[in-house]
Amino acid sequence: MPEQSRRQFLRRLALRSDAISSTGDKTLVCIFLRGGADTLSMFVPYADDTYYKIRPTISIPHPKSGKGVDSSIKLDDFYSLHPKLAPILPLYKEGRMAVVQAVGTDNPTGSHFETQDQMEHGDGFKKTSGGGWLARYLRARFGNSLTPLSAVSIGPMLPESLRGAPGASAITTIDDIRIKAPCENPAVVVQALAALYGSEVGLLATPGRDTLKLLARVETLRASEYKPANGANYPDSNFARGLREVARLIKSDVGLEVACVDLDGWDTHFVQGSVDGQQAALIETLGAGLAAFDADLASRREQVTTMVITEFGRRSYENGSLGTDHGRGFAAMIIGEGIRGGQIMGNYPGLNEAKWVLGPAGMEVHYDYRSVLSEVLTNKMGLRNIDAVFPGFEPQKVGFTA
Numbered sequence: 001m002p003e004q005s006r007r008q009f010l011r012r013l014a015l016r017s018d019a020i021s022s023t024g025d026k027t028l029v030c031i032f033l034r035g036g037a038d039t040l041s042m043f044v045p046y047a048d049d050t051y052y053k054i055r056p057t058i059s060i061p062h063p064k065s066g067k068g069v070d071s072s073i074k075l076d077d078f079y080s081l082h083p084k085l086a087p088i089l090p091l092y093k094e095g096r097m098a099v100v101q102a103v104g105t106d107n108p109t110g111s112h113f114e115t116q117d118q119m120e121h122g123d124g125f126k127k128t129s130g131g132g133w134l135a136r137y138l139r140a141r142f143g144n145s146l147t148p149l150s151a152v153s154i155g156p157m158l159p160e161s162l163r164g165a166p167g168a169s170a171i172t173t174i175d176d177i178r179i180k181a182p183c184e185n186p187a188v189v190v191q192a193l194a195a196l197y198g199s200e201v202g203l204l205a206t207p208g209r210d211t212l213k214l215l216a217r218v219e220t221l222r223a224s225e226y227k228p229a230n231g232a233n234y235p236d237s238n239f240a241r242g243l244r245e246v247a248r249l250i251k252s253d254v255g256l257e258v259a260c261v262d263l264d265g266w267d268t269h270f271v272q273g274s275v276d277g278q279q280a281a282l283i284e285t286l287g288a289g290l291a292a293f294d295a296d297l298a299s300r301r302e303q304v305t306t307m308v309i310t311e312f313g314r315r316s317y318e319n320g321s322l323g324t325d326h327g328r329g330f331a332a333m334i335i336g337e338g339i340r341g342g343q344i345m346g347n348y349p350g351l352n353e354a355k356w357v358l359g360p361a362g363m364e365v366h367y368d369y370r371s372v373l374s375e376v377l378t379n380k381m382g383l384r385n386i387d388a389v390f391p392g393f394e395p396q397k398v399g400f401t402a
Contacts, residue, residue, distance in 0.1 A: 026381050027250055027303055029243075029259045029293075030134070030161065033286070033310035035266030036112065038324050039331035040313065040363070041274075042085060042283060043099055043344060047078040050351045054317035058272050058324070070275045079344050083275055084284040087291035091335060096294075096301070098339050098400040101346035102329040103372055104312060104365035110326040112267070115311040119369055120160035122390050129391050131164030133370075134258055137377055138165050140388035142257070152249060153260040154242035162260060173245055174252075232296035239263045240289040247296045250304060263289075266310065272323040294335065305336035305380045309369065315362050316351040327362020332372050336380065340400050371396040 044060045045051050052059050060082055061067045063074040072080035073089060081089060091097040106125045107115045118125065122133025129136070138151055146167030153159055153170045162168040226248050234240040239261065246259040265282055272279045290306070297304055313330035329349065335341075349364035374395035377383040379402070386395060 025303060026305070027256050027259065027300075028134075028376065028381055029246060029261065029304060029306040031286075031290075031306065031308045032116075032159070032260070032262050033266050033282075033308065034112070034116065034262055034264045035268075035310075036312045036314060036326055037266040037282075037310040037330065038268060038272065038279060038314040039310070040316065041272075041279060042082050043075070043101070043331050044072045044080045044082065045078060045348060045351075046072060046074075046080045048348075048351065051316075054351060056318070057322055058274050058318045060274055075344065078348065082280070082283050084280050085287040087287045088294075091290075091294055092342055095341040096337060096339055097333060097335045098341040099344040100332045100334070100367060100372055100398055100400060101344055102349050102363055102366035103309070103332045103346075103369050104329040104363075104367075105369055106365075107312075110312070112311060112326075117160060119309070119311055120163075122161075122370060122373070124393070132159070132161040133373065133389055134161040134260070135163055135165035135168070136389045137381070137383060138167070138257065140385060141381070141383055142166075146257070147255060149249065149254045149256060151258040151260075152246070152256060154245055155262060159260050159262070162258070171245070173241075174248060228292065228296040230295045230298050232292045234292040234296075235285065235288045237285050237289065239285050240292060243289050243293040244296070247293055250297060250300055268314070269319065269323040269325060270321045272318070290335070301337045305334070305339075305376060307335075307372075307376055308333035309372075313363050316353055329363035329365045332369070334372070334376065334400050338380065338401065340402065345398060345400055367396060367398060368393075371398055375401055 040051070041058070041060055046062050052062070060072045060080070061070055063072050063080045065071045069083055071083065073083060073086060074080050075092065081092070088097065105115055105118055107118050108125070109115065120132055121129060122136065123129050134151065138146060142150070144166045146165070148167050148169040151162055151165050151168040153162060153168070154172065155170055156172070158168055158170045226244070228234060228244065228247065234244045242261040246256075246261065249256045249259070263282065263286060266279070268279045271277065274280065286308070293306070309332050310330050313327040314324035315327045319325055331344070346366055349366060351363070353361035370390050370393050374386045374390060374393075375398050377389060378386055383389065
């Protein structure tokens with residue numbers, strides 16, 4: 001954490017009179033696949049012969065292709081799973097993961113920046129609600145009773161989705177959260193401040209003590225080696241390390257309500273690959289990280305809902321550079337207890353792109369992305385007024401929750 005950010009974090013923490021009041025009884029984990037992920041390679045419409053005709057080199061082999069570990073994994077009579085996503089197959093089979101097909105925005109530009117910005121602000125095309133959609137959710141549900149550990153982004157800066165949140169911090173690791181002491185022993189400083197606040201009354205006494213309680217809790221985490229539960233094996237990737245830190249915060253009971261983790265690099269215009277190559281490597285990173293995170297939080301599954309989205313999918317057919325260009329609809333993933341999982345929801349739009357006249361072609365969008373977010377917020381996170389998050393938007397029922 002940069003020094004200025006660290007000082008801002010501690011300053012915000014010190015001014016909270018309820019520094020450990022946020023319950024964290026429900027935690028939403030938002031994973032953004034930046035660059036436009038080709039979800040047609042993750043959830044393969046193997047029963048549609050057109051898929052193999054228009055993707056002669058980058059298609060994922062049919063479940064009955066006879067290619068062993070390189071064959072896709074059958075999910076139902078129409079869809080199969082990329083073999084690199086095998087680690088999350090148990091989540092699907094156990095009914096804790098649902099996939100919603102044909103999700104997207106009304107943005108016709110095909111611009112990464114514009115579409116990501118629109119999604120993170122929770123808007124329709126050319127409309128502005130102000131701030132990020134997660135920030136509005138946090139304000140609507142908790143008001144100002146949040147701490148800098150109520151909403152966390154793993155990385156050097158806050159995403160736009162958290163812009164304007166009353167309590168939000170960007171960190172790389174829990175080790176960032178510490179009082180910098182010249183003696184390299186922050187415990188000495190904490191002890192001195194504890195003695196001061198223990199004997200003082202006044203404006204800063206209560207928030208000071210609450211702050212020290214939270215810092216002491218974090219210091220305990222820093223001092224002890226974190227051991228993932230249930231044999232969870234986090235891969236050596238920035239993405240997996242980020243999920244590991246999120247799990248660590250959830251299990252530390254510091255009141256984490258929202259966590260954001262990015263996985264970049266999905267803009268595969270050139271030599272995308274099939275079961276190997278640049279995209280397969282990203283898919284493997286995603287699957288292995290999610291599986292480790294799920295295993296680590298087995299005792300907290302009732303508490304945690306994880307959502308995986310991207311700004312848009314890719315074109316249905318491969319281009320002349322053996323890759324895919326910017327498309328439209330994508331498949332969203334929702335993981336958690338109480339999910340009507342074990343199925344891919346939504347009507348399959350088909351792969352005929354002739355109907356698209358303006359903007360990038362690709363899978364037709366059947367569900368506005370805000371409908372998916374709305375169902376998560378209302379049915380999983382306990383939000384009562386969705387209009388406070390998406391003003392003027394009427395969500396379409398998707399059905400992955402009861």
